[in-house]
Amino acid sequence: MDQVERESMEYDVVIVGGGPAGLSAAIRLKQINPDLSVVLLEKGSEIGAHILSGAVLDPSGLNALIPDWREKGAPVETEVTSDNFYVLGPNGQVRVPNWPMPPLMNNHGNYIVSMGNVCRWLAEQAEALGVEVFPGMACSALVMDGDRVRGVVAGEMGLNADGTPGPQYEPGMELHGKYVMLAEGARGSLSKQVISRYGLADDHDPQKFGLGMKEIWEVDPAKARPGTVTHTMGWPLGKNAGGGSFIYHLGGNQVLVGFVVHLNYENPYLYPYMEFQRFKHHPMVAELLEGGKRVAYGARAITEGGWQSLPKLTFPGGVLLGCSAGMVNVPRIKGNHNAMLSGIAAADAAAAAIAAGREGDELTVYETEVRSGPIADDLKKVRNVKPIWSKLGLYASLVLGGFDMWVANLTGWNPLGTWHHGKTDAAATGKAADFTPIDYPKPDGKLSFDRLTNVAFSFTNHEESQPSHLKLRDPSIPIEVNLPTFAEPAQRYCPAGVYEVIEDQDGPRFQINFQNCVHCKTCDIKDPSQNIIWTVPQGGDGPNYPNM
Template sequence: MVERETMEFDVVIVGAGPAGLSTAIRLAQQAQEKQQELMICVVEKGSEVGAHILSGAVFETRALDELLPDWQSLGAPVSTKVTQDDIYWFNNSEKATSIPHFASPKTFHNDGNYIVSMGNVCRFLAEQAENLGVEIFPGFSAHSLIIEDDTVKGIITGDMGLDKDGNEKDGYMPGMELRAKYTVFAEGCRGHLGKELINHFALDKDASPQHYGLGFKEIWHVDESKHKQGTVVHGTGWPLTGDTSGGAFMYHSENNQVVVGLIVDLNYSNPHLSPFDEFQRMKHHPIFKDVLEGGERIAYGARAIAKGGLHSLPKMHFPGGLIVGCDAGTLNFAKIKGNHTAMKSGMVAADVIVEALAQGKENSDLAEYATAFEQSWAYKELYQSRNFGPVMHKLGKFLGGAYNTLDQNIFAGKLPFKFEDNTPDYATLVDASRAEKISYPKPDGKLSFDKLSSVFLSNTNHEESQPCHLKLKDNSIPINVNLVKFDEPAQRYCPAGVYEVQEIEGQKEFVINSQNCVHCKTCDIKDPSQNICWVTPEGAGGPNYPNM
């Protein structure tokens, strides 16, 4: 039995993203107002706050306006207002049709929103939290749960200084027990403890399966003559064909920088598809090429997003804690935005926790959170767009898009239908022998690039000699099942070149290059055998995004 140091808090928050930091700030604000003394701790697995944050991002300030009404005078990095909103249907590799606003869902319109780096916004929120007395521990991964009497009592941080076989190296430090009266899980999409909590407490028994997209993002420095600060571009269609759906984006931020990206829905059926290569060839479309050509790519990253919406939301409370933000799946895919709803879910959590502690309730099942969240504008927004994703899955891009435009623009989400997609994303792949093979062009090194040079730009690093954080439940499945049936799609769906099938001494072997992992969680989601389980590596490992 490992002896661990124990620290006790009133509230422990896992994850210093928008949801977690908003929870912390609101807790501290409420405690000051009520003259309560609260010890609040935020643990963050990234090397610093913001290091693992990747988001588009066009930002709606509604939650920030409530949380910090004076955010502008406080110096929030929220300054580039959207000035132009373009929406396209990409007909093919050369042509695009501009879609007028009246013919697109109004949720796509961005009047009053801002182009931001959510990494920098989170750094700002962390400063505000610390000014209010919140303790933030970056570089500490929340490795496992403390569950006693079927109640969550806190978390255990990851051990530091183990070799790849789990043996102690020089400088070994066991993880700490961080115990709390309430623990809030705000790990972001497909958080590994959130996943464990959902399974342990059957929080999703009344929900549809969660659905996901894989989002890519690059930051480019472009020629001043091509830069139009405040311009937002969204589009769908090419290069995604058949039943593969998703959407492209390009945002002109400040300092002649442009962010460009692609979201590929992970319910695609062709195991030969490579989301990374779809993104690379997308940039050759004239809409993007004309802006990026001659520019310099300065950052790359990828992250899964939870897009199932209201029908896929699990119960968000359990004995001893709450699960908030994208860890639960509060993103509004109809807007392609989740930061404001994640923040609001955390703020509601803080209000409920402060009230419970004031009443002397500790480690309770805060069922009142469900009522409080349902009374919030975040829930109403998710309800209005509850059918958006399932309709696209059920009816396809054209009919689904037409339904959503009608539902959102004319009926404000009140059409009396319920669409659900009850097929998990991992179960949608067809046999490789039945699927069309895809030949991707070689990267030109100017607009399109390979995975390894891209991972280099993400500043990803892990301590080399440590236990692999990509766990296989059965080591034989990748070769004996996934390779035979699906040509082992992990080779292609991973955006960082983590997984390879190599021939070693005449035998095919599944190789895991865990050092490359950008913590996107796609393998945990899309593996058709659900054989890969993503757990946290040592704290501070993974990407180090400067301003994503």
């Protein structure tokens, strides 16, 4: 397939990914120089189709990009009016008062949004400036020119299941740029290749991840409290895993209910999706949701490594933006503002380089800006919260991590220095023999739902005749290694029911239902044998989130 003849198109800048980072870079480039040719490629069927985020938006990135966003009608309307934090037990809850928390944890001045709708609006602003925005264009390969990334292959369609060209085959195009910006979000497939090829993660902590699952509910209007933000920790996860929940009241009687499980959990019997479903039966949550209806579901991996895990951001011919690098502030549960700021910084660096007649080199100015500007300021202060949590547990993290954040907030200095993350999330998985299976209650179909029913509410679709985009390095490993050693955790960690172990007459076999995949990337991250490789399916396939 490497010998396929493809047409090529030349641009000043090629951007992969239509999230907040990529769109911000595209807009900023055109703001600086309207004559720059900029193309943005998005694998979803439309901009926003694959965007899943909490989301409470810190508007600092938006303010920097489009200061008059209110006048221009950005869908950023529900300002946070109240901020609640609870530690849950099985039947009750304890509210943690706001006053001991450092000011950076305050959501005053932030907005509850659908990030998918914010990105749709940003795409309109980009197109109005002359950016070429192409949804339904999955970027499946890098185009190299010597040691430099020259561009990407986008839009290959119509392959048969065995990988050969089918009757409707389209080879796609090569899009070349003076600079290529990868803004694919957490665990992006091309970003992963670039990080490996150029050793960008060397001398940095391994990246850490969480699995975020989210449902949108329409609740009884009497229970709707637009602007209310609630976060919880504790039950049902307890000591089994780090993580917690969010409940955000948007306008229109909509409530965004989400649950995050840190993927460094040990017990291979843990079933993150069922932990989320169990959470909704807590009396505090059930009271809110009863009488309402769930209207959408989705899931996405979240980068959680923070400052220590931020890889080198530049490579010959391009840069990593936003969560392709991992710019989420974990205690704040916010990364969209940093994604936007990274897009702005990369655009500034690329525009200056092109104006100076350069191309294909390393935009070191971008790296300097990220590591010394507002993104660094945001991430450095909170850098110890996640590793303390992983090593010492939730309560130590609240006390020690809180102390460290407070001092950093007041002085810019972290008294606890820099704690490190240790092993990858895959390597953290323990052996099944050391744990007992967890008995999860059956979903009731009212507050809790089985996986496949919920996946239907992600509006996911994949052309079934194409090759599976979920590749196994060695097809024998799931049954011969992962099943006896780890009870094959893929059948539980996947929030969309993609992976099954099926008992046949000849014994167990591993089945991949790639049609269900919601592109969360958890399998690529958590598989203990690192045997699953997530690649892009053909463009436009995957979830079609309405307003996640």
